[in-house]
Amino acid sequence: MKITVFSAQSYDRQFLNEANQAEPRPYDVELIYQQATLSLQTAALAQGSEAICVFVNDRLDAPVLEALARLGVRGILLRCAGFNNVDIDTAASLGLFVARVPAYSPEAVAEHTIALIMTLNRHTHRAYNRVREGNFMLDGLLGMTMRGKTVGIVGTGKIGRATARILRGFGCDVLGCDPLPSPEFKRLGDMVDLQPLLEQSDIVTLHCPLVEDNRHMINADSLLLMKAGAMLINTSRGGLIDTNAAISALKTRHLGALGIDVYEQESALFFHDRSSDIIDDDVFQRLMTFPNVLVTGHQGFFTTEAMREISAVTFQNLHCLAEGVPCANAVVGS
CATH class of the missing domain: 3.40.50.720 (NAD(P)-binding Rossmann-like Domain)
Structure with a gap:
């Protein structure tokens, strides 16, 4: 599976790569890191990806979600607990899977x-x-x-x-x-x-x-x-x-x-x-x-333990999307 990671910083690469290598999976996961924040102008960067991974300031309103769906994206993995930046109704109508990290450290x-x-x-x-x-x-x-x-x-x-x-x-x-x-x-x-x-x-x-x-x-x-x-x-x-x-x-x-x-x-x-x-x-x-x-610049979550938990749960959510099994952290979808 190819996953485009938006708003990716060096520490996101470090901990997501660590989680990706933590255990073997029946499918390969290719992480494509984009420093750009997700918006209607940058949505095209997800071309060829089955899912995207986003953070708190990425924009997921109706036009962005529709653009992602046209590109073939079927899953949205939030690296955070809040989902106020996601148009939930539109995501549901498009059949998109949306999952979050409900509690991390x-x-x-x-x-x-x-x-x-x-x-x-x-x-x-x-x-x-x-x-x-x-x-x-x-x-x-x-x-x-x-x-x-x-x-x-x-x-x-x-x-x-x-x-x-x-x-x-x-x-x-x-x-x-x-x-x-x-x-x-x-x-x-x-x-x-x-x-x-x-x-x-x-x-x-x-x-x-x-x-x-x-x-x-x-x-x-x-x-x-x-x-x-x-x-x-x-x-x-x-x-x-x-x-x-x-x-x-x-x-x-x-x-x-x-x-x-x-x-x-x-x-x-x-x-x-x-x-x-x-x-x-x-x-x-x-x-x-x-x-x-x-x-301070939104650093409250920023500890080693929290970053590892965010990355691990993100991959658990990805597993649910890939295998089509129920996801306890789903906001939209199974």
């Missing part, structure tokens, strides 16, 4: 969430730069003790629960909010509705998938519900936050700090080296002017 994303919280709280990113310049003053680096603080977790799935377990170790009080509450979360914190969670939390962290119903769930109105000076963290999907509303809340000092590993318009920026370019995204550039904003 939730601890990896949870630990990155904590890294964002602690960096913003204790200003270690600013202290690092100061000390390198010989400035050992502490002014502007005052943080808060985590013990006894209330942290609201929006989304109580595996990542949310992993985050809650770490926060409990800090001595935090944990609140959870989820339209499908996890019974396991009740051992870690109290389940509440979104409004009281926002009103009571010193830190709010988002761990939910992006669907149309929760796009911009953090907006001008919900930000006003938050405590003055509270911290907001997002390691899920950029579309959960109305970035312009967050900027306004930062300008009025109502939002105390913002840490994001995802950004609504990230596809033009993240996973690319733009260090020699002029970045013309004015919203992103405005975000970067705030000393109390920390942005």
Whole structure:
């Protein structure tokens, strides 16, 4: 089978090649790596492939899916848990197989969430730069003790629960909010509705998938519900936050700090080296002017263990497609 891998970075090659060689199969798998992001303009790169392998910023709307189907592609393998970038109805109508990696090392994303919280709280990113310049003053680096603080977790799935377990170790009080509450979360914190969670939390962290119903769930109105000076963290999907509303809340000092590993318009920026370019995204550039904003480039998942799990599950999904057997990770198809 020939598989075209879009948005392929060097680490994707490393771990997918490793998984491809891990065990013999009754069929050969040829991986064709393309650094290009999948779009209508790049879909032709999948010519001759039975399946494609894509990531979070690849575009799989109706025109792209129709173009892929015309090329003979019959399977889409997602190297991620979310599938908000896939037009599911169109994929189903075209008879395409779509499968994801539903959970990969939730601890990896949870630990990155904590890294964002602690960096913003204790200003270690600013202290690092100061000390390198010989400035050992502490002014502007005052943080808060985590013990006894209330942290609201929006989304109580595996990542949310992993985050809650770490926060409990800090001595935090944990609140959870989820339209499908996890019974396991009740051992870690109290389940509440979104409004009281926002009103009571010193830190709010988002761990939910992006669907149309929760796009911009953090907006001008919900930000006003938050405590003055509270911290907001997002390691899920950029579309959960109305970035312009967050900027306004930062300008009025109502939002105390913002840490994001995802950004609504990230596809033009993240996973690319733009260090020699002029970045013309004015919203992103405005975000970067705030000393109390920390942005990382969608690296929450990026650990050796998570990459190996993503690659292994991707090949399990491919086996289901090749053999025509039921797939537990299928979003569309058997």
